Amino acid sequence: MLTSELIQGMEVARKLKADLRRTPSPFDNRDLLVQRILSSYEKALLILRWNESNSKSQPVGTATEGAGLSPESPISANGSPLRDDIDHHEHKPESKKRKSVASWMDQVRVSSETGLVGPQDDGYSWRKYGQKDILGAKYPRSYYRCTYRNSQNCWATKQVQRSDEDPTIFDITYRGKHTCSLGNNALLPPNSPHQHEKLDNNDDNRHGQSSQEGLPTFTNILSVDNNDPGDTQTAYPFTFPSTSFGCSAQENHTLLPFPLDNDSFLGSLSQTNLFFPTTPESNYFPSPSFQINKFGWINNKQCSESDITDIISANTSSTNSPIPDFDFSLDQVEIDPYFPFDAPDLLS
DNA sequence: TCTATTTGACCCCG
DNA sequence: CGGGGTCAAATAGA
Numbered sequence: 001m002l003t004s005e006l007i008q009g010m011e012v013a014r015k016l017k018a019d020l021r022r023t024p025s026p027f028d029n030r031d032l033l034v035q036r037i038l039s040s041y042e043k044a045l046l047i048l049r050w051n052e053s054n055s056k057s058q059p060v061g062t063a064t065e066g067a068g069l070s071p072e073s074p075i076s077a078n079g080s081p082l083r084d085d086i087d088h089h090e091h092k093p094e095s096k097k098r099k100s101v102a103s104w105m106d107q108v109r110v111s112s113e114t115g116l117v118g119p120q121d122d123g124y125s126w127r128k129y130g131q132k133d134i135l136g137a138k139y140p141r142s143y144y145r146c147t148y149r150n151s152q153n154c155w156a157t158k159q160v161q162r163s164d165e166d167p168t169i170f171d172i173t174y175r176g177k178h179t180c181s182l183g184n185n186a187l188l189p190p191n192s193p194h195q196h197e198k199l200d201n202n203d204d205n206r207h208g209q210s211s212q213e214g215l216p217t218f219t220n221i222l223s224v225d226n227n228d229p230g231d232t233q234t235a236y237p238f239t240f241p242s243t244s245f246g247c248s249a250q251e252n253h254t255l256l257p258f259p260l261d262n263d264s265f266l267g268s269l270s271q272t273n274l275f276f277p278t279t280p281e282s283n284y285f286p287s288p289s290f291q292i293n294k295f296g297w298i299n300n301k302q303c304s305e306s307d308i309t310d311i312i313s314a315n316t317s318s319t320n321s322p323i324p325d326f327d328f329s330l331d332q333v334e335i336d337p338y339f340p341f342d343a344p345d346l347l348s
Numbered sequence: 349t350c351t352a353t354t355t356g357a358c359c360c361c362g
Numbered sequence: 363c364g365g366g367g368t369c370a371a372a373t374a375g376a
C-alpha cells in the first residue's frame with residue numbers, strides 16, 4: 001500500500017509538473033520544486049524497495065545512478081566502508097573490534113560559477129588529518145575529523161572525495177556522530193569560518209583548482225550502503241525532509257509554493273524536525289537567498305545509527321555559506337533528498 | 349605562540 | 363604485499 005500510495009503521489013506530481021510547464025509562471029522555482037517532490041518520491045520508493053529486498057545488492061542502484069554517484073566511487077564501492085569506524089565508546093581506538101558506527105554518504109555538487117569551492121560546510125568544525133591518493137581515483141581523498149575530538153571526545157569523521165567524472169561533485173562520507181557541542185546543538189553556527197575555506201581549498205586547490213566551482217548547485221544523492229546487514233536497515237526510519245526543508249525553513253523565500261501539506265509525504269517531511277530542531281540555526285542559513293535557487297543550500301543529513309553499520313547517504317549541500325548540519329535523533333536516519341538525483345534538468 | 353594543514357611514515361587488514 | 367586510514371613531525375598562517 002505504501003508503495004502504491006507513493007506511486008500515486010508521484011503521478012500526481014508529474015501531472016502537476018506537466019501542467020506547470022504549460023502555464024508559464026513567474027516562479028521559476030516551480031518546476032524545480034516539483035522535480036524535488038518527484039525526487040523525494042523516487043527516493044522513498046527506492047528505500048522501500050531496498051528494505052524489501054534488503055538482501056544484498058545494492059539497493060540503491062537506481063537511485064544513485066540518477067544521482068550520479070559514481071559507481072565506482074570508492075566510497076560506495078568499497079565493500080566495507082563501514083568497518084572503519086572508530087569506537088566511539090571507548091575513546092581509544094585500540095579496540096580491535098570496531099564497533100560500527102553509523103556512516104552515510106553525501107554527495108555535494110558545486111557548480112562552478114564562482115569559484116569557490118568545494119564542498120562546503122556542513123556546519124561542523126573539521127580538522128584535516130590526512131589525504132591520500134586513492135587507487136583508481138583521479139583526485140585524492142581527504143580525511144577530516146571533528147575539531148573537538150580531544151576536547152569533547154567527538155569522534156565524528158568525514159572523508160571527502162572528488163568525483164572523477166564530475167569534478168564538481170564531491171562525495172562525502174560521514175562516520176560517527178557528533179557528540180561535540182556543535183553536534184548536539186546541532187547547529188551552532190559554525191564557529192570557525194575558516195574551515196569552510198579550507199575544506200575547499202584542500203581538495204580543490206591542490207588538484208586543480210576546483211575552485212572554480214561555485215556554489216550553487218548541488219545535488220544530493222542518497223545512497224545507501226548495503227554493507228550492512230539487512231536488518232539494520234530496516235530498522236531505520238527514513239525521513240526525508242529534504243527538499244522541503246530547505247524551503248520550509250526559509251519559508252519566506254521564494255519557494256513558497258511549496259506545498260507541504262498536501263501529501264502525506266510532504267507532510268511527513270515537514271514533521272521532521274530535522275531542519276530546525278533547534279531553531280537557532282535557522283539563522284544561519286547563509287543567506288536568504290541561499291535557497292534553492294542558486295546558492296547553495298544546505299542539507300543535512302544525518303543519521304545515526306546504532307551500532308550497526310549502516311550507511312546512509314544523504315545529501316549535503318554545499319555552499320559557501322555555513323551551514324549547519326543537524327543532528328538529531330539518533331534513532332532515525334534522515335535523509336535529505338534534497339535533490340535526489342542529479343536530474344539534469346534541475347540543475348542548471 | 350598557538351592552531352591548522354601538509355605529507356611521509358606507519359598500521360591494519362584483506 | 364598493497365591499499366586505505368591514521369598518526370605525527372614539519373610547516374604554514376594568524
